[in-house]
Amino acid sequence: MAKKKFVVGCFDDEKVLFPAVKKVRKAGYKIHDVYTPFPIHGLDQVMGLRDTSLHTAGFIYGITGTTTALTFMSWVFNKDWPLNIGGKPHFPLPAFIPITFELTVLFSAVGMVLTFCYLCQLAPFVKKHHFHARATDDLFVMVLECTSKTKEDEAKAFLETVGAKEINVQVAEDGWWLGRYAKEQKLYDTPTENSLA
């Protein structure tokens, strides 16, 4: 994991954020991510993110569950331990359907949750850098990554022209790490008027 330099712009209104994201992309800056207090419809399109393939993964987990259930049950009742249950045939498909259905749902649900956590890099003890504590409360935080060609001052000035209320430069881990937050990093500011009200 490498430390990188980021230019952080904070917006207090999503109506300002949307055109700002468009302008920043048009100007050629590399957006690291946009942190918002709540999901915003259409922001992913504006940021140019592709559609998730989580549902394709879900389908694959689902059919894995289907085949697991069907092969296991038919193996048990035909090969391993054939039992006559109520005079039903040894491959009673209707009786297998509910279990097959349950296993399909179970596999796809658990698989998708784990895949989602993997994609979002969420797990116990995994830590990531917080660019602004108020991103979980009332600020929309756009983070630009500085490449070798980015000029910080220009980027800061540009963010100001597109309506950012608070702008700073941070050097931080861009990925995740296991363990604790650095001691000197203050996660929470002193209470402001807004947070007390």
Added chain:
Amino acid sequence: MSFREKFEIPAKFKMWSMILMAVGLVSILAGYFIYGQGDEHANTRFWGVLLYNSVFFLLIVNASMFFICATTLAMGGWQMSFRRVAEAISTAVIPIGIISGVILLSLVLGHKHHIYHWITPDPNDHILMGKIGFLNPTFFIVWTVLTLLGWIFLGAKMRSISRELDNGGPLSPEEGKKYIFKNTIWGSLYLVWFGLTVASTVPWLWLMSIDAHWYSTMYSWYTFASTFVAGMALITLFVIYLKNQGYLELVNQEHLHDLGKFMFAFSVFWTYLWFSQYMLIWYANIPEETVYFKHRVQGPYRGIFFLNLIINFIAPLLILMRRSSKRNYTLLVFMAVLIIFGHWIDFYQMVIASLSKEHVELGLFDFGVAAGFIGLIMWATGNALSKHSLINRHHPFLKESIIHHT
């Protein structure tokens, strides 16, 4: 952006609805002379075909009003951009309701006991005698008439509430709240009536009582799921037709995606009920219950029975699962037609397989009568669409539909 608010019925649309209605009328007349006058078997075919066609098409147009009321109660806004289309389809409840009413009443009043053999029960038949409080001509007639009048009256009320705003100006927030509340009240009255009829008693009376000794508690839900998914397919067809004619500017792929979701989800729901009904009877293996499936699964109706499952479950599941196929107009039209046909075939086997257990007869007469009802739906819907604005422009939730995003 300018709107084409008034639907002008295209000459071709009008011609086709007339042709189809004429085909239906000719089929019924021809059927009457070929089958209706014949022996008991032919006579049963004539009335059976009329019964399942009229009930099927009545329930799928009625499903439009159910869709409106259910979304109203759920405070849904996304359907506002095409709600008038569903309202227009629901006006077909009036003519088809009258036709169905005439057919159902003449079955009972004409003592067609080879269709409803509970009309004249044998006093020694303790199963039928035990059900006589429910399965008797008086109850059937009163309940059928009440049901049809309830649907027609409450549906007309919902439509008139929707048209109330057409000539006024925008609503203030207070007026808007009152308006939504009024919608909710009438919508919930409709839903209660719908629950008492379609979701419980009416399929028992009209369809399940053909096998008067047999019963399934799942039957009404099964019928409801069948007609609701076909009803959503019908709405989708009309929405896409109007869209292709250049109307409904506010409808876009997001709305069609949701209609496709309804078609997908309720196809699966239908399968859930289909399977639950089948599996419980298969598992318990009690002769008086398995008799219903004997000639369907192991008899001459085997092909239609499993074709039904392929059309109504496998095809929607595999084809409509992808996001892109729910946003594809051509594929949605194909699936909507397939689903309506599939559930029509489902109704065919629900009714005809109980009436004529040994022989499968599916011919011109069936398709002709169905064509007549399709023509009638086109005619009634086209007329209703052309009478009023296609968009309820002062509805408080309209904006929600315009910015709808899935």
